[in-house]
Amino acid sequence: MAILCQVFIRIIDYILRGREFFYHSLESRASELSLISQVPNRLTFVTEGRSYTYKTPFGIVEFVHGDINKEKVKELMEKDLIVWNAEKKVFEASAELVERDLKKHRRSVDLLEEQKWKE
Numbered sequence: 001m002a003i004l005c006q007v008f009i010r011i012i013d014y015i016l017r018g019r020e021f022f023y024h025s026l027e028s029r030a031s032e033l034s035l036i037s038q039v040p041n042r043l044t045f046v047t048e049g050r051s052y053t054y055k056t057p058f059g060i061v062e063f064v065h066g067d068i069n070k071e072k073v074k075e076l077m078e079k080d081l082i083v084w085n086a087e088k089k090v091f092e093a094s095a096e097l098v099e100r101d102l103k104k105h106r107r108s109v110d111l112l113e114e115q116k117w118k119e
Contacts, residue, residue, distance in 0.1 A: 021068060022047035023082050023091035025101045033095050046093070046101055064105050 026044035030036045042053075042060035048068040054061045076082040081097040084090075093101060102109050 020047055020049035021073060021091075022049070022063060023093055024085075024088075025093035025098050026062075026064065026105065026107055027102070029093050030098050030102065033098060035095055035098060046105075066101070066105070 022045045024032075024043070025046045027036070027040040028042065028044045031039050042062050044062045044064065046066040046068065047063040049063065049065065051065040052063050054063075073082065076097065081094045082091050083094065085092050099109075101107075
């Protein structure tokens with residue numbers, strides 16, 4: 001999955017989203033952080049741009065519009081809720097922000113709650 005993730009991110013960065021700010025979050029990030037045990041069928045990002053789902057030969061990439069502006073990004077970085085992953089070359093949400101994003105964007109939190117019960 002790590003190699004596919006890097007391929008997706010390069011596609012996203014150079015072709016799909018241009019200069020819009022986005023960060024890795026929601027279900028795919030929750031899976032990476034072991035907040036949920038399932039592996040989603042897509043990479044999920046929160047973006048300042050419009051919501052859109054891309055179907056590529058490599059898989060599905062979903063962008064969800066979030067209330068993001070330069071001040072908000074700065075605040076999230078100062079609190080270490082968004083960090084730069086130099087290996088993947090993408091901003092990533094912390095576990096705390098992933099949970100907030102899932103709830104804010106009305107995504108299914110059943111898997112998140114199920115994982116908490118298991119622990």
